[in-house]
Amino acid sequence: MGAVSPSYKGHRYPVEVISHCVWLYHRFPLSFREVEELMLERGIVVSYETIRRWCAKFGQTYAGALRRRQPQPGDKWHLDEVFVKINGEQKYLWRAVDQDGNVLDILVQNRRDKAAARRFFRRLMKRTGAVPRVIVTDKLRSYSAAHREVMPCIEHRQSKYLNNRAENSHQPTRQRERAMKGFRSVGGAQRFLSAFSGISPHFRPRRHLMTAAAHRTEMTVRFAIWEQIIGVTGLATAA
Structure with a gap:
């Protein structure tokens, strides 16, 4: 059985914009204001506060869906x-x-x-x-x-x-900690790191063990999985 896609009811921005902002923030060492600027370059006007709320609302949901698709952990x-x-x-x-x-x-x-x-x-x-x-x-x-x-x-x-x-x-976490200039609360750190540890590794295959062609193929598969868990695939099918 497939997992239920997140609900975007009440959001005036499409799922592609919301999920892209969440992906940018958790995949790269960017601040909310830097994500805002990247979206503005694409002609999309969205405030950094809105991006912060999207990451808080959907980050852990996306991460949880990615974890459920992982194979059983090693022994x-x-x-x-x-x-x-x-x-x-x-x-x-x-x-x-x-x-x-x-x-x-x-x-x-x-x-x-x-x-x-x-x-x-x-x-x-x-x-x-x-x-x-x-x-x-x-x-x-x-x-x-x-x-x-x-x-x-x-x-x-x-x-x-x-x-x-x-x-x-721990190294990617240290990078984010520096970019964010530290965490402000235990709860905030736990919420961010729970989402970050689920989303970021999904887009970090063991590149040094792959050829360029194998890496591109693997990333194509991983982006397809990402589209499924954010609900883009379902929207395309329904259309």
């Missing part, structure tokens, strides 16, 4: 946490990816203690509906304590040298 999960400054306060961004680099989940938390690790483990298994064969983390003791409580039968490998997969996955 080797890499987990990592990094510091983020939110409104001047230090928080922690927890991230999990599988062995292929697919983002499984992200979570912004105030701490990186046992309770925070346990919360992330449980949320991760609930959202993916899967259990890994092995998890790989750095040597933070919170991981070991939470692992013994939540998933004691799963192999746990701890090494700062084995976890490059998760650490590299």
Whole structure:
């Protein structure tokens, strides 16, 4: 069964304009004002505040639809946490990816203690509906304590040298954090990163492993999937 397309009822701009603005904002390190300028160059007058509302309303919806189309995650999960400054306060961004680099989940938390690790483990298994064969983390003791409580039968490998997969996955987030000059609230950071981690990787295939022709073919497929989840394909069929 196909997923229900997002509802654009009440919006005077067509779906192509709305979805293109959301795509630009989450795909490239652009501000809302820069997206506004790019649309103006195309002859479309839309305010940056309107673009901000579109991203808040549709970003997570698009990201969720893309995640539902992903295959089952791999059985080797890499987990990592990094510091983020939110409104001047230090928080922690927890991230999990599988062995292929697919983002499984992200979570912004105030701490990186046992309770925070346990919360992330449980949320991760609930959202993916899967259990890994092995998890790989750095040597933070919170991981070991939470692992013994939540998933004691799963192999746990701890090494700062084995976890490059998760650490590299943080780089696009750091780029956006700099472009946005930081996050203003925990909730805002969580909402943006949930959408960003679903949309941006969809348009970032492992380019260095592909020929130019293979990359173009893969991107054509991914853009077709994007049109399906935003509802453009359905509109074209109905017309």
